[in-house]
Every structure is written in structure tokens, then in C-alpha cells.
Amino acid sequence: MQMKAAVTHSKGEEFRIETIQLDEPKSGEVLIRVVASGICHTDMIARDQEYPVPLPAVLGHEGAGVVEKVGEGVTYVQPGDHVVLGFAHCGKCHYCLSGRPYVCERFFELNFLGNMEDGTKRHHCEEKGLSNFFGQSSFGTYTIVNERNLVKVDKDVDLALLGPLGCGIQTGSGTVINRLKPEAGSSIAVFGAGAVGLSAIMAANAIGCGTIIAVDVHANRLELAKELGATHVINARNVDPVEEIKKITNGGVNYAAETAGRPGVLRQAVDALTFCGVVAQIGAPPLGTDEKIDTNDLLLLNKTITGVVEGACVPRIFIPQLINLYKQGKFPMDKLVKFYRFDEINQAVADSHSGKTIKAIIKMD
The missing domain is CATH 3.90.180.10 (Medium-chain alcohol dehydrogenases, catalytic domain)
Structure with a gap:
């Protein structure tokens, strides 16, 4: 045809x-x-x-x-x-x-x-x-x-x-719900407030995270992040996001999601974690991209880095769940x-x- x-x-x-x-x-x-x-x-x-x-x-x-x-x-x-x-x-x-x-x-x-x-x-x-x-x-x-x-x-x-x-919406939301699984009241920082990052923020809000921090360089996206559930926003053009996150949380976040796929941002996300913190790498940088990580920081603070593809979801189970949350006004x-x-x-x-x-x-x- x-x-x-x-x-x-x-x-x-x-x-x-x-x-x-x-x-x-x-x-x-x-x-x-x-x-x-x-x-x-x-x-x-x-x-x-x-x-x-x-x-x-x-x-x-x-x-x-x-x-x-x-x-x-x-x-x-x-x-x-x-x-x-x-x-x-x-x-x-x-x-x-x-x-x-x-x-x-x-x-x-x-x-x-x-x-x-x-x-x-x-x-x-x-x-x-x-x-x-x-x-x-x-x-x-x-x-x-x-x-x-x-x-x-x-x-x-x-x-x-x-x-x-x-893809994009299930990737951001699924990473939070299926992989990070933050406890109610815990803190999370989302680096990048595009569709994937904002979906992560909506998911974090829906499941009861206490502190939700959005990091981006576009003011309009940060404003939308607040509307969708972010408790704090950081414009990385103007300040060091790691320092700001540590001020907000008195030491670092429990969870982080790197959605930008830009070199250097994963390092910021890792550095922003507190003890036993977990960061999910979602953004897709060019093939072969290397990132410098302080391995002693990982060791001594028991931090974890995990890669996540497609929100670690089974689509036939997860997509109807997101649609139900949308119908309820929670997503x-x-x-x-x-x-x-x-x-x-x-x-x-x-x-x-x-x-x-x-x-x-x-x-x-």
C-alpha cells in the first residue's frame, strides 16, 4: 500500500x-x-x-x-x-x-x-x-x-x-517508580527538565517524595517543573547545582535522575547524593562518552549508579498504570x-x- x-x-x-x-x-x-x-x-x-x-x-x-x-x-x-x-x-x-x-x-x-x-x-x-x-x-x-x-x-x-x-514519558516516570523506588518523604533531584525529567518529577510527586528538586538551564521549564510538583528549582546557568542541592537538603539527596545525557551532568548527580544515595543514568550521551567519577566518594558514602532503559518497565503493565494516574489527575x-x-x-x-x-x-x- x-x-x-x-x-x-x-x-x-x-x-x-x-x-x-x-x-x-x-x-x-x-x-x-x-x-x-x-x-x-x-x-x-x-x-x-x-x-x-x-x-x-x-x-x-x-x-x-x-x-x-x-x-x-x-x-x-x-x-x-x-x-x-x-x-x-x-x-x-x-x-x-x-x-x-x-x-x-x-x-x-x-x-x-x-x-x-x-x-x-x-x-x-x-x-x-x-x-x-x-x-x-x-x-x-x-x-x-x-x-x-x-x-x-x-x-x-x-x-x-x-x-x-x-518511550520518553515511561522512561522518566518508570525510572522513579520501577527502579529508584523512593520512600515517601525522601528527597530526589532530577537533572534536566525536558519531557523525561518532568515525567520523573510527576512520578516523584505522585508517590509522595518530600523534596523534589529540578535542575535545568531553561527558566520556562523550571517554572513548569514547579507546577508539576517540584518543591525547589535550580537554574544551573546561574549557580552550582551541587552546592545548591546540598544547601536545600542539608547534605545531599537520597535519589537522583540524570536525564540530560550531557557530559559532566552524571558527575554532578553523583556528587549531589547523600550517604547510600542512588543515581539513575537515563540520558543518552554520544556513544563512547566517558565520565570522571570520584570512586572513593562512591566507596565511602556507599553511593550507587544504575543505568535505566525505558523506565525498567513492562509496557503492557506500566502504560495502563500511567493512564490511570492521568485520569485521576495525578500525572x-x-x-x-x-x-x-x-x-x-x-x-x-x-x-x-x-x-x-x-x-x-x-x-x-
Whole structure:
């Protein structure tokens, strides 16, 4: 079938909306009419080739849509179902079978190396295959997704809003809820107040953290952080965030989340911890990035650094939980987003990069 997609042909170029061909779903696969897709920093990392996604490609990995057709053997969904598109995982390795699909042994292959699970492609332009991204390639009007990667959602919630639950929003909130698991009344610092960081702040507020500190360099994002539950905000352009955090907490925070993915910020997050503190590394710096850490500080203060991918969550369990929190008014994710038309995708990217927009969502219709 013919469809429209925002195609990336070469490193760093703007997206070009083109008419391409999409194959029929194979066994275990589902044809999705994409309603909307969030734009994530990871899409830009792939576009700029900081991660080696083969080009040309159809990027996008925060999609939400409606099931149009199912392939042979599909039982989880049927035509008409509303779904959020999740990350790709094999479903067969030790980690998938033990409830940790976010560390699937084939995670990098299935999400970044351009092919579907069977080693072939579904999107084509002039008979040339276009690389798939995160098992979904949601920057298009239709896509093919493995049944395993889908999450059915209620039809009483605006479907266009839900795509970012499949990556950025679940990453920030899941890191707090599933990995850090802060006790009620404990303190947490979140470095970076983009969509991931603000999702972490909303989660920390929802589960009862006592001191929630947002660190960023954009004043507008810090103002929104206060609205979403931050008890304190620090503009790192003006002050040393580590010193400020220690003043606020009388020595350091119990937990920290590094969401910026910028060199040097992880060190700040570690230095801001108190005894037995835990920091989660969420932000994705360029491959090969090194960070200097005071190892004696880790040893003597019993600090812990943990990496977290996709919020350490099982999407079919966690995404409905976030939607329920949203319905209850405890997770106001709608305050993060701005909607754009599909043909405004490059403006949406520019606004995201400048900090003007927190979470850009492109609507296909």
C-alpha cells in the first residue's frame, strides 16, 4: 500500500515527507494507522548518526494509532483497537522471559539496526528498503509493528496524547517508580527538565517524595517543573547545582535522575547524593562518552549508579498504570505537549531543540 512518511536520507538533514510503499503484515505483525507520534531526542540521535541507524530510514518511536489489519496468528489485538506502540524486544531471551524486556539481548539490533525481527524491511521507496526504527517507524501515516510491541489502551482517552508513553514519558516516570523506588518523604533531584525529567518529577510527586528538586538551564521549564510538583528549582546557568542541592537538603539527596545525557551532568548527580544515595543514568550521551567519577566518594558514602532503559518497565503493565494516574489527575502529562501537523515536523524538531516545546507531538491527520 502507499503511505506518507517523513524520510531521513542522510546524516543531519531535515525530514522529507514522501510517498512510499508499505508491505502487508506478516505472521505475528499488525498494520497500524498512526494517529500521532511524539518526537524524542533519540530520534535526533539517530538522524545525526550518533547511534548507527542505517539510512535512509523512517524514524519515530513514540507512536499511537488504530489497528487496521492483523497478520496470521495475531490474538492480542483486532481491527479498531487503540494502541500505543512500544519498543522492540524478542520475547524469547532470558531477560524478556524474566519480565525485563527493556534489557532484551537483541534490544540494540531490533531497535537501532534497521530490520524487523526476521531481518527484512517493510517500508520501501523506489524499490529500496527503508530502515525501521524501534520496531515501529512512527513518522508515517501507517506502519507495521510486531504484536508483541503493542499496548492496548482505553478508547476514552485522547489517543493522540498517548504516543510518548511508549518511550520518553515511561522512561522518566518508570525510572522513579520501577527502579529508584523512593520512600515517601525522601528527597530526589532530577537533572534536566525536558519531557523525561518532568515525567520523573510527576512520578516523584505522585508517590509522595518530600523534596523534589529540578535542575535545568531553561527558566520556562523550571517554572513548569514547579507546577508539576517540584518543591525547589535550580537554574544551573546561574549557580552550582551541587552546592545548591546540598544547601536545600542539608547534605545531599537520597535519589537522583540524570536525564540530560550531557557530559559532566552524571558527575554532578553523583556528587549531589547523600550517604547510600542512588543515581539513575537515563540520558543518552554520544556513544563512547566517558565520565570522571570520584570512586572513593562512591566507596565511602556507599553511593550507587544504575543505568535505566525505558523506565525498567513492562509496557503492557506500566502504560495502563500511567493512564490511570492521568485520569485521576495525578500525572498531568498533557501539560508537557504541543501538537503539530505532520507537515510541520521540522518546526516541531526545531522547537524541541530550542527548548520552546517540551514534548512535540505530530498528528498525522
